[in-house]
Amino acid sequence: MLAVIKLGGSVVTEKTRPYTLREDNINLFADKTRQLYNENIEVVIVHGGGSFGHPTAAKYSLGSSEFSRIKAYGFAETRYWMSYLNLKIIEELLSRGVPAISVQTSAIAQTRNRQLHRFNTEVVNAFLERMLVPVLYGDAVIDVTYGVAILSGDDIAAYLAQELRADVLVYLIGSGGVYDRPPGRPDARLLREIRPSGALPQTSESALDVTGGLRHKLSCAFSAARSGVRVAIGGLTYLREMVLGQDAPYTRVLPE
Numbered sequence: 001m002l003a004v005i006k007l008g009g010s011v012v013t014e015k016t017r018p019y020t021l022r023e024d025n026i027n028l029f030a031d032k033t034r035q036l037y038n039e040n041i042e043v044v045i046v047h048g049g050g051s052f053g054h055p056t057a058a059k060y061s062l063g064s065s066e067f068s069r070i071k072a073y074g075f076a077e078t079r080y081w082m083s084y085l086n087l088k089i090i091e092e093l094l095s096r097g098v099p100a101i102s103v104q105t106s107a108i109a110q111t112r113n114r115q116l117h118r119f120n121t122e123v124v125n126a127f128l129e130r131m132l133v134p135v136l137y138g139d140a141v142i143d144v145t146y147g148v149a150i151l152s153g154d155d156i157a158a159y160l161a162q163e164l165r166a167d168v169l170v171y172l173i174g175s176g177g178v179y180d181r182p183p184g185r186p187d188a189r190l191l192r193e194i195r196p197s198g199a200l201p202q203t204s205e206s207a208l209d210v211t212g213g214l215r216h217k218l219s220c221a222f223s224a225a226r227s228g229v230r231v232a233i234g235g236l237t238y239l240r241e242m243v244l245g246q247d248a249p250y251t252r253v254l255p256e
């Protein structure tokens with residue numbers, strides 16, 4: 001069984017506090033991943049940028065269309081912070097005996113018009129065949145049209161799940177699932193199912209996510225679901241249930 005797990009930036013970092021880790025969550029994620037790995041479930045991890053990626057990318061307008069010297073610096077700085085966050089996650093996995101291996105995004109992926117254009121899936125597959133746990137991440141990449149662009153972890157996870165024919169794609173997010181309205185509101189209710197043909201939830205998109213927040217995540221999730229992958233969005237607590245397809249409080253993403 002193969003599971004692609006997108007570990008949201010909202011889970012591993014404090015999104016409202018620049019460059020702040022949520023170490024308790026990183027530890028819990030590593031514990032749960034060890035359990036899955038020990039049961040011979042193949043795992044690919046893709047993490048987001050949270051408060052390490054988004055503020056740096058926004059500061060240098062990496063999503064805008066003109067390339068410049070200052071943007072080159074911003075690209076390098078974004079890469080630095082993403083590597084830093086990546087190492088923190090890898091460290092916890094390694095210390096639990098999980099052979100986690102970092103895969104540097106801009107070395108294997110490029111975009112065109114900000115859409116995924118080239119992606120070396122083979123290298124990820126080769127790591128899996130060797131019982132390694134590849135850990136990728138959303139990052140600044142070469143864009144053949146605009147110079148550079150941000151490729152989100154949400155896109156990478158959906159793409160890989162489809163290409164590798166994963167059994168399941170799990171999006172872990174800080175709010176624990178998709179609610180009918182922003183989860184801070186007192187009357188917000190967890191949606192147990194969501195489908196592209198149904199009503200979309202109300203969202204409160206924050207400026208803290210340069211790649212489109214929950215809305216963009218949902219469009220990635222729907223496209224994977226349509227290609228036949230089982231997709232779930234939820235919190236760390238129920239990671240195992242989501243991977244195994246067991247009933248628990250999380251959101252199932254249906255294809256239509």
Ligand SMILES: Nc1ncnc2c1ncn2[C@@H]1O[C@H](COP(=O)(O)OP(=O)(O)O)[C@@H](O)[C@H]1O
Nearest residue numbers: 008009010174175178179181182203204213214
């Ligand atoms: N209706 C909603 N249901 C769930 N989460 C929502 C909703 N509206 C806004 N959000 C926010 O979207 C966040 C998930 O999207 P995003 O910030 O892009 O997460 P990530 O860092 O995992 O990519 C949640 O943690 C929550 O704060």
Ligand SMILES: [Mg+2]
Nearest residue numbers: 048209211213
């Ligand atoms: Mg996001």
